Amino acid sequence: MTTQPKEIGAPEAVPLVPEEAGIALARPGVRPFAIGAAVLAAALVPLLFKSFVTFQLTLVMVYALAILGLNLLTGFNGQFSLGHSAFYGIGAYTTAILMDRWDIPYFWTLPAAGGVCFLFGFLFGLPALRLQGLYLALATFALAIAMPQILKFGPLESLTGGVQGIVILKPDPPFGLPIDADQWLYYFTLAVLLVMFAAASNLVRSRTGRAIMAIRDHPIAAAAMGINTALYKSLTFGVSALYTGVAGALGAIAIQFVAPDSFTFLLSVSLLVGLVVGGVGSIPGCLVGGLFVLFVPNLSEAVSTGLAGAIYGVILLLVIFVMPSGAAGFARLAAVHLARFNQARNRFSDGRKK
Amino acid sequence: MELLLQQVMAGLATGGIYACMALAVVMIYQAIDHLNFAQGEMAMFSTFIAWQILQWGQPYWVAFAAAVVLSFLGGIAIERVLFRPIHNAPILSSLVAFIALFSILNSLAGFIWDFNIKPFPTPFGNKPLLGALIGTHQAGMIAVTLGMLGLLYLFFRGTRLGLAMRAAAANPESARLVGIRVGWMTALGWGMAASIGAVAGMLIAPVVFLEPNMMLGVLLYGFAGAVLGGLTSPGGAVLGGFAVGVIENLAGSFIPYVGRELKLTIALVLIVAVLMVRPSGIFGRRVVSRV
Numbered sequence: 001m002t003t004q005p006k007e008i009g010a011p012e013a014v015p016l017v018p019e020e021a022g023i024a025l026a027r028p029g030v031r032p033f034a035i036g037a038a039v040l041a042a043a044l045v046p047l048l049f050k051s052f053v054t055f056q057l058t059l060v061m062v063y064a065l066a067i068l069g070l071n072l073l074t075g076f077n078g079q080f081s082l083g084h085s086a087f088y089g090i091g092a093y094t095t096a097i098l099m100d101r102w103d104i105p106y107f108w109t110l111p112a113a114g115g116v117c118f119l120f121g122f123l124f125g126l127p128a129l130r131l132q133g134l135y136l137a138l139a140t141f142a143l144a145i146a147m148p149q150i151l152k153f154g155p156l157e158s159l160t161g162g163v164q165g166i167v168i169l170k171p172d173p174p175f176g177l178p179i180d181a182d183q184w185l186y187y188f189t190l191a192v193l194l195v196m197f198a199a200a201s202n203l204v205r206s207r208t209g210r211a212i213m214a215i216r217d218h219p220i221a222a223a224a225m226g227i228n229t230a231l232y233k234s235l236t237f238g239v240s241a242l243y244t245g246v247a248g249a250l251g252a253i254a255i256q257f258v259a260p261d262s263f264t265f266l267l268s269v270s271l272l273v274g275l276v277v278g279g280v281g282s283i284p285g286c287l288v289g290g291l292f293v294l295f296v297p298n299l300s301e302a303v304s305t306g307l308a309g310a311i312y313g314v315i316l317l318l319v320i321f322v323m324p325s326g327a328a329g330f331a332r333l334a335a336v337h338l339a340r341f342n343q344a345r346n347r348f349s350d351g352r353k354k
Numbered sequence: 355m356e357l358l359l360q361q362v363m364a365g366l367a368t369g370g371i372y373a374c375m376a377l378a379v380v381m382i383y384q385a386i387d388h389l390n391f392a393q394g395e396m397a398m399f400s401t402f403i404a405w406q407i408l409q410w411g412q413p414y415w416v417a418f419a420a421a422v423v424l425s426f427l428g429g430i431a432i433e434r435v436l437f438r439p440i441h442n443a444p445i446l447s448s449l450v451a452f453i454a455l456f457s458i459l460n461s462l463a464g465f466i467w468d469f470n471i472k473p474f475p476t477p478f479g480n481k482p483l484l485g486a487l488i489g490t491h492q493a494g495m496i497a498v499t500l501g502m503l504g505l506l507y508l509f510f511r512g513t514r515l516g517l518a519m520r521a522a523a524a525n526p527e528s529a530r531l532v533g534i535r536v537g538w539m540t541a542l543g544w545g546m547a548a549s550i551g552a553v554a555g556m557l558i559a560p561v562v563f564l565e566p567n568m569m570l571g572v573l574l575y576g577f578a579g580a581v582l583g584g585l586t587s588p589g590g591a592v593l594g595g596f597a598v599g600v601i602e603n604l605a606g607s608f609i610p611y612v613g614r615e616l617k618l619t620i621a622l623v624l625i626v627a628v629l630m631v632r633p634s635g636i637f638g639r640r641v642v643s644r645v
Contacts, residue, residue: 074446127626130633134389138581139629141574142622149619265574269453276450309461316454317436324443 042190046183055254056294058186061193062251064290067274068200068283069243075281076204077236078216080133082268083124083140086147087117087241089263091248093151096166096258097159106171106253110192113249114242121241125234144265151260165259168252189250196243201283203239212236244271277319279328288327292319361603367492369599371561374499374554375569375576376595378547380588381506383580384523385543388445391452393551394573395459396432398566400425400552401559402467405474414477418556422549429548433541441540463566474559495557502550503592519543575599582625584638594636598625 046054070084091113098104098112124143131139151160160166173184203209214222215229223229252258270293278289300311323330375394382390390396404421408414432455440451478494510516521529522539530536555569562568575598583594605620628636 127630130630132633134585135581135629135633135635137389138578139626141577142619142626145574145622146619272446273450273453276446280444280446306465307461309457310465311461313454313456313458313461316457317451320440320443320447320451320454324440324447326447 039190039194043187046179046186051180051182054182054186058182058189058254059251060287060290060294061189062247062254062290063271063274063293064286065193065196065250066244066247067271067278067289067293068197068286069240069245069247070271070275071278071281071283071286072200072203072212072243073236073240074275076209076216077212077233077240079128079233079237080137081140081240082137082265082272083143083147084240084244084271085263085265085267086143087121087244088248088251088267088271089147089151089258089260090120090241091117091245092252092258092263093160093166093248094245095249095252096168099168099253100166101159107188110246110249114246117245117248118238118242121245122234122238124241125237128237129230129233140268141265144268148260148264151263160260163260165257165262167257170256171253185254189254192246192250196246197283197286200243204283208232273316277316277323277326279326279330282326282328285326285328357607358604361607362600363488365600365603366496366596367488367599368603369579369596370492370496370499371554371558371572371595372575372579372598373592373595374495374502374557375551375572376579376583376591377499377503377506377588378550378554379573379576379580380583380585380591381550382543382547383585384588385519385540385547387523388448388452389577389585390547391449391573392455392459393547394569394576395456395463396425396429396548397551397555397558398564398569399459399463400428400548401474401555401564401568402463404552404556405472405559405564406467408475414475418477421552421556425548425552426545429544429546430541432548433544437544438537438541460566467566469566471563471565474556474564476557476560480560491560495561498553498557499592502553503588506588515542575602578622578625581635582628584635587635587637590635590637601625 045057066084066088069087070081073079073081094113094116095106095109098109099106104112124140128136128139150156152163153160170181170185171188172181173179177184179187204213211222211227211232214225214227215232219229248263255262274286274289274293276289277292278287279285296315297308297312300315301308303311325332375397378393378397379389382388382393400421403424404417407417407420412420436451436455437448440448443451476491476494478491481490482488510520518529518534519539519542521532522534522536523543526536529539558572559568562572576595579595579598580591581594582597583590583592585591601620601624605624632638
């Protein structure tokens with residue numbers, strides 16, 4: 001028996017949900033109901049909590065969106081990237097430059113940021129076609145290292161503001177709505193998030209999505225079945241960059257500031273951690289990832305300032321030990337066990353009736 | 355011409371640092387099939403241990419030997435305690451475990467020994483050599499790196515244990531069937547990588563000074579060198595490390611205007627360009643899988 005060489009860019013396929021788990025988790029009617037309840041709860045948050053919490057949750061959604069972008073590439077297409085901080089940065093800078101230099105309204109900058117990032121991602125995806133696994137990781141890593149340096153680069157300073165970066169203004173709520181700017185930005189981000197999550201979940205269930213996943217699971221077999229692997233891989237790179245770029249744009253509006261050193265390699269690492277904690281190849285998992293990326297570093301800072309890094313590391317290790325395939329894998333496993341338990345109980349009570 | 359020679363030598367000197375690290379990176383990659391993102395921090399921690407022993411008044415070589423041995427044991431312990439339980443987890447999860455280890459070691463070192471930079475002694479002195487083109491320490495560092503490479507070559511080609519380790523990495527199942535204890539071979543690989551890292555750390559510390567963040571940049575260039583040379587080839591990794599140093603230096607001084615600010619970017623872009631032509635690194639074997 002030959003063992004397949006493990007490549008870092010090819011995460012093992014998500015185990016198929018057994019029939020019994022399907023019964024418990026995705027009973028027709030349950031899922032839309034659960035999503036509806038979650039959206040309702042999310043809509044109530046800014047009315048119930050302080051504006052700082054609202055601001056933090058806005059950032060959670062921004063990170064979730066960025067992680068979703070990475071997930072489309074890594075989780076569904078099996079390409080590995082350490083360069084998503086660069087796409088995030090490009091998105092943020094596109095928005096900041098459009099708002100600051102050309103006074104374009106913030107909502108128009110999102111499609112622009114997405115478009116620019118799609119183009120960059122697609123073009124970067126072309127040479128990346130030749131590379132796999134760790135070699136692809138190095139190429140994307142080069143992108144992550146290059147981005148802050150390019151943003152600081154002298155001749156571009158009139159556009160990017162150099163080391164100082166660009167300060168932008170927080171948009172006011174439209175139509176004289178009786179909410180403050182933080183609350184409005186929260187709702188705006190929530191709306192964008194919902195649209196983009198829905199689009200992503202439709203994408204992965206479509207014919208295109210199946211092609212993308214087939215390439216992840218077995219590139220050669222996928223090509224043999226007539227899938228244009230080169231085109232789909234580059235397109236996935238573009239769409240992934242688009243998602244992360246829009247997240248960057250929203251992040252820039254929320255923080256009201258962009259500077260080169262916010263978009264370093266460390267941001268890529270954070271996104272990667274969020275991806276794994278949430279669950280590789282799971283769309284709702286990205287939200288868990290966003291929560292982790294924002295709150296756990298703060299939490300460890302609160303426990304002990306001197307040892308914050310060590311506490312963060314220990315929490316991360318515990319998460320990996322308890323849930324090796326992320327929150328999504330954990331939920332799937334829990335659903336399977338619950339279904340088995342229910343089945344056993346039903347069988348037992350059926351037996352008693354007879 | 356003189357400038358070129360000077361820059362190449364300076365590049366080789368920095369390249370020696372990267373080569374050291376690249377060698378440690380490839381060692382552990384051979385043993386466990388993963389890139390160890392915490393490798394640099396493990397090396398930094400080992401160097402701090404050596405520094406502590408020096409502070410207690412022991413001579414250099416005692417500290418050196420103690421750090422190498424303790425790192426070997428520490429590497430094995432990390433494998434047994436942290437990575438054995440999750441060796442079946444998805445590959446990205448182990449990557450995140452490495453990031454966690456990175457964070458823990460970095461923070462602990464800062465907590466125990468604080469973040470002030472500390473000088474670290476060199477056994478080779480700091481006199482200029484070859485008409486001031488290179489220092490004795492740099493020359494010593496390059497010599498030690500090449501020496502370690504030679505020893506590793508002999509170990510893997512010439513001893514039973516080396517053969518067993520190669521077998522365990524190449525085909526764990528068959529290796530287990532012929533009676534090799536695959537789990538312990540992996541642990542041994544960790545130990546050796548930690549020791550090599552310790553040597554690398556102690557050679558690098560006199561140049562970059564000792565502090566918890568000293569290895570971050572070095573590790574990244576070490577990775578770049580290892581990938582450039584090919585992850586399956588220790589010799590290629592060492593050459594790759596030297597190449598990264600030289601390319602970085604030459605780009606900085608010979609590409610006008612853009613060079614100095616973007617020398618790192620240029621070096622990385624060049625590496626990626628090389629990978630376009632040789633996708634498995636310059637000396638790497640192409641891994642072919644059966645369909």
